[in-house]
Amino acid sequence: MNLLDRFFGRQPKNTAVEAKDRLKILLAHERVTTNAPDFLPMMKQEILEVIRKYIQIDKDQVKVHMQRQQGVSVLELEVELPQGPSGKNASLSLA
């Protein structure tokens, strides 16, 4: 900070905070895409086929994610079910 900045009470911008925020957003995204194991698309297809034996659903109604957290990997499976008798969309989530 130079003398003039100090005189007018101007604070230098804290760029480190911005660096941290950008990294958090970017890595949350990259961890699910680039680190996904190679078998994920195939597993998704097979899960879809099993569900289709019982319930008619679309391909994009099944979401499979693998996430690394401290020490463990979490497999997240979300299945959106078609309109049930209650008239609302039901969803089945296993994690």
Add this chain to the structure above:
Amino acid sequence: MSKVIVVTSGKGGVGKTTSAAAIATGLAMRGHKTVVIDFDVGLRNLDLIMGCERRVVFDFINVINDGVRLNQALIKDKRVENLSILPTSQTKDKEALKQEGVQKVLDELKGEFDYIICDSPAGIERGAMMSLYFADEAIIVTNPEVSSVRDSDRILGILNSKSRRAELGLEAVKQHLLVTRYDAERVNKGEMLKLDDIVEILAIPVLGVIPQCSSVLSASNVGMPVILDEKSKASDAYKDAVSRLLGEEVDLRFLQPEKKSFFERLFRRSA
């Protein structure tokens, strides 16, 4: 039981070779039989940093591909007992690092050494993958900078999915964070990511923080691992890191800028 430890980062120029040389030397100084291997095929810098470039006759690649015996390629360090260097070649053939060949060399080294330190090249190509594949532990060298942190995260993902331990479903590769070129003054000004931020993002335990230090360049000029420079802060920081690697609890240092004298402050130039 000997341990294979890879020093890796993804990003180039963050201090992998400096750290591999310092930590291998530190482990040997503590009495452990240690070998440090250069996986940076084509570039070959470890021998320069270790100061043994004129003693290289055969190398890692000759042992893998040309039937040269390991003992003909290993170079014993002249300063520190228990320390050996396995240099690499400057061949442009990236396929020279064959997986079975690397495994054979590592298996043979395990018979003789307690610690096998692998200096990884930058990137995620063959050399980098080979250097981490057989690792039991990994030292992730990271600078307080967005692209370095991002690449470290990528490497952590690879260790968790593409290493031998991951493929065989064994206990995961033990991961250590080594933050290097840390400038506490700039961190305090909010110009540089602080250690806590990096730890929060990468979520692995800290092995050490190495300050930005002019002694690193001077040591490399004369071919001496910086840990041997008794007066240097980087040397103290690497010694602490070695102690932690050996399971000792040591407080972190160099997280705050040095107190400056009145005159230094008076004549302070902006960086």
